[in-house]
Amino acid sequence: MNTKEKIMQSARTRFAREGYEGLSLAAVAEDVGIRKASLYAHIDGKEQLFKQVVSDMANRYEEVWQTTSDYTVGRPPLERIESIVNTLTSFFSDHETWMLTKRMLLVPPPEFREYIEEVIGTVETKLKRFEKEQFRLAMERGDLPVQSLDELYAAYYCFLDGALLSLFTFEEDREMRQQAAFRIFKKGVGWDE
Numbered sequence: 364m365n366t367k368e369k370i371m372q373s374a375r376t377r378f379a380r381e382g383y384e385g386l387s388l389a390a391v392a393e394d395v396g397i398r399k400a401s402l403y404a405h406i407d408g409k410e411q412l413f414k415q416v417v418s419d420m421a422n423r424y425e426e427v428w429q430t431t432s433d434y435t436v437g438r439p440p441l442e443r444i445e446s447i448v449n450t451l452t453s454f455f456s457d458h459e460t461w462m463l464t465k466r467m468l469l470v471p472p473p474e475f476r477e478y479i480e481e482v483i484g485t486v487e488t489k490l491k492r493f494e495k496e497q498f499r500l501a502m503e504r505g506d507l508p509v510q511s512l513d514e515l516y517a518a519y520y521c522f523l524d525g526a527l528l529s530l531f532t533f534e535e536d537r538e539m540r541q542q543a544a545f546r547i548f549k550k551g552v553g554w555d556e
Contacts, residue, residue, distance in 0.1 A: 367405050369395045371419065374412050379462035383413055383472040413475060417482050420463060425486045427454045432493055440497035441506050441554060444519075447494065452526055452541060461530050494519070501554075508553040515552055522548040 373394035377386045392399040431450040435443040501507040526541045
């Protein structure tokens with residue numbers, strides 16, 4: 364791992380734990396084993412470092428769901444949706460990824476709110492397009508009863524938000540609760556298993 368990669372790893376970890384306001388560039392330099400002044404050979408400053416962490420997070424998020432999309436080409440639409448749900452709950456269950464996401468989305472630094480919404484929103488828009496298309500195809504194939512696509516997707520999104528928010532809890536049965544919520548969502552929209 365080169366110095367830039369070490370800086371990024373430290374920044375991700377520290378932003379996840381301490382937030383933007385709590386991050387100290389001196390602490391990042393110490394993590395990497397260089398002087399604070401030497402950081403500036405690799406970064407422009409704390410703002411640029413944070414924006415890079417946000418961009419990297421968005422890229423990893425897009426890569427993980429896109430890989431699942433590519434892997435499931437040719438499979439039934441609802442199977443593709445289920446694969447996406449499993450991928451996203453697995454991706455966000457990584458403690459550092461979830462803590463960073465929580466800080467970025469739930470308590471973002473006010474000066475970066477628009478930047479975060481734009482960068483993460485771009486990925487979300489692509490994912491939403493993919494998911495909605497799978498639900499549309501499922502209705503077209505008769506795998507789901509014909510219903511309002513917007514309402515179906517809104518219900519799905521609420522289920523998924525709840526499944527991801529359950530990652531905040533310390534309870535051991537979180538996976539069971541996620542699976543139960545998914546089963547109930549499926550029954551509610553007429554998704555026969």
